[in-house]
Amino acid sequence: xxxxxxxxxxxxxxxxxxxxxxxxxxxxxxxxxxxxxxxxxxxxxxxxxxxxxxxxxxxxxxxxxxxxxxxxxxxxxxxxxxxxxxxxxxxxxxxxxxxxxxxxxxxxxxxxxxxxxxxxxxxxxxxxxxxxxxxxxxxxxxxxxxxxxxxxxxxxxxxxxxxxxxxxxxxxxxxxxxxxxxxxxxxxxxxxxxxxxxxxxxxxxxxxxxxxxxxxxxxxxxxxxxxxxxxxxxxxxxxxxxxxxxxxxxxxxxxxxxxxxxxxxxxxxxxxxxxxxxxxxxxxxxxxxxxxxxxxxxxxxxxxxxxxxxxxxxxxxxxxxxxxxxxxxxxxxxxxxxxxxxxxxxxxxxxxxxxxxxxxxxxxxxxxxxxxxxxxxxxxxxxxxxxxxxxxxxxxxxxxxxxxxxxxxxxxxxxxxxxxxxxxxxxxxxxxxxxxxxxxxx
Numbered sequence: 001x002x003x004x005x006x007x008x009x010x011x012x013x014x015x016x017x018x019x020x021x022x023x024x025x026x027x028x029x030x031x032x033x034x035x036x037x038x039x040x041x042x043x044x045x046x047x048x049x050x051x052x053x054x055x056x057x058x059x060x061x062x063x064x065x066x067x068x069x070x071x072x073x074x075x076x077x078x079x080x081x082x083x084x085x086x087x088x089x090x091x092x093x094x095x096x097x098x099x100x101x102x103x104x105x106x107x108x109x110x111x112x113x114x115x116x117x118x119x120x121x122x123x124x125x126x127x128x129x130x131x132x133x134x135x136x137x138x139x140x141x142x143x144x145x146x147x148x149x150x151x152x153x154x155x156x157x158x159x160x161x162x163x164x165x166x167x168x169x170x171x172x173x174x175x176x177x178x179x180x181x182x183x184x185x186x187x188x189x190x191x192x193x194x195x196x197x198x199x200x201x202x203x204x205x206x207x208x209x210x211x212x213x214x215x216x217x218x219x220x221x222x223x224x225x226x227x228x229x230x231x232x233x234x235x236x237x238x239x240x241x242x243x244x245x246x247x248x249x250x251x252x253x254x255x256x257x258x259x260x261x262x263x264x265x266x267x268x269x270x271x272x273x274x275x276x277x278x279x280x281x282x283x284x285x286x287x288x289x290x291x292x293x294x295x296x297x298x299x300x301x302x303x304x305x306x307x308x309x310x311x312x313x314x315x316x317x318x319x320x321x322x323x324x325x326x327x328x329x330x331x332x333x334x335x336x337x338x339x340x341x342x343x344x345x346x347x348x349x350x351x352x353x354x355x356x357x358x359x360x361x362x363x364x365x366x367x368x369x370x371x372x373x374x375x376x377x378x379x380x381x382x383x384x385x386x387x388x389x390x391x392x393x394x395x396x397x398x399x400x401x402x403x404x405x406x407x408x409x410x411x412x413x414x415x416x417x418x419x420x421x422x423x424x425x426x427x428x429x430x431x432x433x434x435x436x437x438x439x440x441x442x
Contacts, residue, residue, distance in 0.1 A: 036149075036156070037152065038054065038094070038149075038152040038154065038155050039054075041404065041436055042054055042404075042405060042437075042438045043438075044438060050097060051096070052095065052439060053095050053439045054438035055091070055093040055094050055436070056090075056091075056152070056153065056435060056436040056437065057088060057091045057092075057437075058088075058089055058090050058153050059086065059088060059089060059432070059433050060089040060159075060430070060431065061083070061084065061085045061086070062084050062430045062431070063080075063082075063083045063428065063429050064427070065427050066078045066425075066427065067080070067426050068420065068426065075420075076420045076422065076424065078426075086113050089113045089432075090153065091111040091112075092108060092110050093109045094108050095107045102128070104127075105123070105124045106121060106123055107119065108120040108121035119138065121138050121175070122137050122138050123135050123136060123137030123138060124136055124137060130182060130183055131182040131184055133182055134178075134179070134180055135178075135179040135181065136177070136178055136179075138175055138177065139176050139177065139178075139179055139196075140174055140175055140176075141175065141179070141194075141196050142179070142196070142227070143212065143214060143227045143229070144162070144227050144267070144282055145223070145280055146162055146164075147174055150165055150174070153432065154406070154407040154435070157347040157360045157399055158347075158360060158362060158395070158399075158411065159397070159430050159432045163341045163364050164284050164341055166382075167251070168249045168380040168381065169249070169366070170250065170251060170252055170253065171253050171284060171286050171339065172212075172229050172252055173198075173201055173242065173251060173252040173253075174251075176198040176212060177196075177197070177198040178196065179194055179195065181193060181195070188220075189217065189218060190219075191216075191218075192214075192215070192225075193214065193215050194214040195211070195213050196213070197209060200239035200240070201239045201240065201241065201242050201254050202239050203240075205239060205240075207232075207236075208237050208238070208239050209232060209233050210229065210230065210231050210239075211229070211233055212227070212228065213228050214226075214228075215227075216269075221273040221274070222270075222272050223270065223271040223272075224269070224270045224271075225269055226266075226268045227269070228264070228267075229265045230263075231261070231262055231263050237262075238261055238262045238290070239260065239261060240254060240258065240259070240261070241254040241378075242254070243256050243378070245257055245293070246299075246376060248375055249378055249379065249380060250378060253265065255370060255371065256296070256378040257292055257296035257297050257377070258290045258291065258293065259292060259333075260290060260291050261289070261291075262288070262289045262290065263287065263288040264286065264287055265284060265286045266284070266286075267282060268282070269283075276348055276350070277346070278348070279345070280343075280344070282343055283342040284342070285338060287337075287338045288335075288336065288337050288338065288339070288370070290334075290335055291333055292314070292333045292334075293333075294328035294329075295328060297314050297331045298327075298328060299377070300377045300378075301314055301315065301323065304372055304373075304374040304377045305373065305374050306372050306374075307373075307387055308387075309388060310384075313332070313370075315331065315332065316330075337368075337369050337370045339369070339371075339383075340366070340367050341364070341365060341366040342364075343362065343364045344362070345361075345363075346360060346362075347360040355400060355401050355403065356399075357398065357399070357400055358398065358401075359398050360395075360397050361394075361395070362393075362394065362397075362413075363392075363394050363395075364392070364393045364394075364395070365390075365392050365393070366382070366383055366390070366391060367388075367390040368380075368383040369388070369389040371383045371384040371389065385417065386418055386419060387417075387418040387419060387420070387421065388418055390418070391415055392415075393413050393415050393416070394414055394416075395412065395413040395414075396412055397409060397411025397412065398410055398411070405437065406434070406435055406436075407432075407436075408431075408432075408433050409432040409433075409434075410431050411430055412429045413427065413428055414426070414427045
């Protein structure tokens, strides 16, 4: 898979020589699908010493069908989930301004249906030179194509994020605290870099120093690059989970039944515009070396509804013992595993008298052998749902923008995985309505 992604990236890079000079409909105006921000969508001048407020609100609905479950007789049965409507799933209020020509600030206040009110971002950026800038505060790390703009739903195609940043099985935390970044001109193109660091996932800990990095080459119609992260520059010191065991899915890469974990995330990405066609692809791999908490594992074995493969993984040679006879000595505590994911996304922009239509096709794949299904104990209800931790999810959808700052999205996906010894599939449909706004200007 790494070789395929490299060949794909190089192919798109070579295409740049033929398609590098794109017209205004593909890369130059605000309707472009390519690398759009919410500031561009709303026509906000970034270099403006006034303080600006802007944001969006969205509402969401979904329905899942034919979900496989294991009956009391051990056979697979199927049932539909109830239709779920979330009237205001997200509300984001941004504030930004330039204190001087070289100092700018941004805040992002979010209200979500699951997490309540929180300060999602708050940072100041010091521009010593275009090639060398320092950003301090609570910052979305520059990582792949989507992390910095996942909170900007009206701007990008699709409804759900790539699996790397799906909130139920994040490969790493989305935010960092300190970023050195800059850009170099290469002719009419750019080479951008970023280096980041923050506390460990479980909080500040002695000798735990995470490091992240991003390097990307950007033209008028192409982005190609690589990002990486290590949870600690010294493998001797490990970090813990962002949540306590029994408090839900983590907001980072360390699962809550781990006592400690040392991990990394490495991969590459490419985004290419060819006329009105957008092509995106990413591949990520995350090796882990951790120690399980034996008491936590016993709890999820007895109460977490794990499958037989997971039981064998957690208990090894003691998997055949009854729950009542298990002790902490039966738990396999030292574990090394690798999670990985890739996706391919295609979108095509169609302009009309009644607005813009963007049909899209996605293909997402993920593997995580360690995660379980039960969200209460840290599962994700996707990889953990499968017998072997793997699933494939093709999606087909449409974005309709009647005006620039309104996006109506409808799509459907089919989850495909091995479940209870057989290959099973179940579909789901989603709808999202988002409205971006900015301050009224006289």
